[in-house]
Amino acid sequence: MALRAEHDIHKRRLSRNLGLGLTLIAFVALVFGLTIVKVSYWDKRLPGAETSQ
Amino acid sequence: MSLVVFTALVGLLVAPVSVHPVVALASILFIALGAGASGALNMWWDADIDRVMRRTRARPVPAGKVGAQEALGLGLALSGIAVVMLGLAANLLAAGLLAFTIFFYAVVYTMWLKRSTPQNIVIGGAAGAFPPMIGWAAATGGVSVESALMFALIFMWTPPHFWALALFMKDDYSNAGVPMLTVTHGRRTTRAHTLVYTLLLVPVALGVGLTSIGGPVYLAISALLNAGFVAGAVAIWRRDEDRATADGYAVEKKVFGFSLLYLFLHFGALLAEAALKPYGFGGW
Numbered sequence: 001m002a003l004r005a006e007h008d009i010h011k012r013r014l015s016r017n018l019g020l021g022l023t024l025i026a027f028v029a030l031v032f033g034l035t036i037v038k039v040s041y042w043d044k045r046l047p048g049a050e051t052s053q
Numbered sequence: 054m055s056l057v058v059f060t061a062l063v064g065l066l067v068a069p070v071s072v073h074p075v076v077a078l079a080s081i082l083f084i085a086l087g088a089g090a091s092g093a094l095n096m097w098w099d100a101d102i103d104r105v106m107r108r109t110r111a112r113p114v115p116a117g118k119v120g121a122q123e124a125l126g127l128g129l130a131l132s133g134i135a136v137v138m139l140g141l142a143a144n145l146l147a148a149g150l151l152a153f154t155i156f157f158y159a160v161v162y163t164m165w166l167k168r169s170t171p172q173n174i175v176i177g178g179a180a181g182a183f184p185p186m187i188g189w190a191a192a193t194g195g196v197s198v199e200s201a202l203m204f205a206l207i208f209m210w211t212p213p214h215f216w217a218l219a220l221f222m223k224d225d226y227s228n229a230g231v232p233m234l235t236v237t238h239g240r241r242t243t244r245a246h247t248l249v250y251t252l253l254l255v256p257v258a259l260g261v262g263l264t265s266i267g268g269p270v271y272l273a274i275s276a277l278l279n280a281g282f283v284a285g286a287v288a289i290w291r292r293d294e295d296r297a298t299a300d301g302y303a304v305e306k307k308v309f310g311f312s313l314l315y316l317f318l319h320f321g322a323l324l325a326e327a328a329l330k331p332y333g334f335g336g337w
Contacts, residue, residue, distance in 0.1 A: 030082070033075045034142055041073070 056316065057088040057184045063320040064188025064203060067266045067327040072192045079142040080191040084184060087135035087151045091180070093128035094159035097121050099167070102229040108222060128159070143191035150190055154183040168230065171237040178211030179204075185320070202261045203323075209254040210316055213286060216247045217309040220289070221302035244290045251286035255279045258319060268336045270329070271322040278315050285311055 061084045065077055072080075096103065096114040100121045103109035113119040119127075132155050140148030162177030170176075182204045189200035219226060219235045220243060226233040234243045258279055262272035285308035292304060329335025 030075075030079055034079050037073050037075045 054085070054088055054092065057181065058085045059317065060203070060207065060320050061184035061188040063324050064185030064200060065192045067199075067323050068189050068192035069265065070192050076142055080139060080147065080188070083135045083139040083142060084151060084187055086131055087139070087155055088184070090128045090131035090135055091155045091158040093124045093131065094155070095163045097124040097128060098159070098163050102231060105229040106225040108225060139191070144194045146194055146196070147187050147191040150183060150187045154180055154187065168232065171232050171234045173232070174215045175212050178208050181211060182207035199264045199266045202257065202264060205257045206261055206319060207316065209250065209257050210312065212250040213247045213254065214309065214312040216243050217289065217305050217312060219243065220297070221305040221309070240294055244292070248286040248290040251282055255283065261319070261323070265336065266323055266326065268326040270335065271326050274318055274322040278318055281311060282315050
């Protein structure tokens with residue numbers, strides 16, 4: 001028979017997993033944002049970038 | 054930790070170049086991550102003495118919430134992530150300074166100086182002084198007189214700040230076997246050293262105001278704060294142990310609290326100077 005009772009440890013583990021998941025999502029968003037900023041910055045510095053726009 | 058984040062942020066914002074908000078946010082986050090990592094490494098190494106001292110026994114490792122080996126793993130992993138990511142977000146100099154700061158705090162201060170010399174917090178204070186320099190380097194890609202003076206301000210502030218704490222922490226450090234000045238040279242000497250280092254701090258704090266990041270607002274605030282700090286250090290120097298014990302180290306506790314305000318307001322004033330500049334005020 002499978003154990004179905006939810007122990008306090010499961011609740012704590014869930015909240016820890018959620019916290020870690022949100023942290024990872026925030027980290028991915030930050031790296032994505034940084035990439036966009038860096039790419040657009042270097043785009044502007046490329047020779048002829050002003051004339052081509 | 055809040056001091057590290059705040060001073061790094063000020064170092065980044067008062068720099069004479071504009072930084073993209075995303076780069077600024079990422080830089081501050083990774084500096085904070087590096088500070089957290091070095092804290093985890095400190096707690097791993099110092100778990101034995103943290104358990105003994107009242108001030109530190111509630112920390113995660115001595116309290117049993119986190120295993121010492123977990124703290125080591127976490128500290129090493131976060132150090133690597135923080136340094137690499139700061140290098141990618143800002144530049145290699147900022148990343149190199151962050152790596153050196155973590156090394157200095159975890160190895161030079163925690164593993165070597167802290168348990169071997171009463172000069173532990175004098176030399177070790179450099180670790181806490183680097184954040185504004187890292188913030189400045191993240192923005193400008195270099196080091197300058199301004200960033201060196203911000204470093205010197207925190208470096209010179211650290212000894213009187215910690216010695217005021219050591220005076221009212223009574224037997225914490227001696228019980229843990231940490232050779233603080235109060236333990237090795239006695240309280241009378243510590244009181245004299247607190248005054249001398251506070252007097253040495255004054256020209257450094259005022260000197261920051263004469264550079265490009267200073268201005269009349271900073272100088273006025275700094276003059277008031279230094280007058281208050283020197284008055285507190287003189288009061289500490291003039292007291293003996295009987296009087297201090299009788300009033301529960303009231304003056305020492307007050308000066309310790311004031312020293313925190315002292316540093317926050319100095320960096321807050323630098324921020325105010327930078328914020329006023331676009332409106333034609335602030336700066337020289």
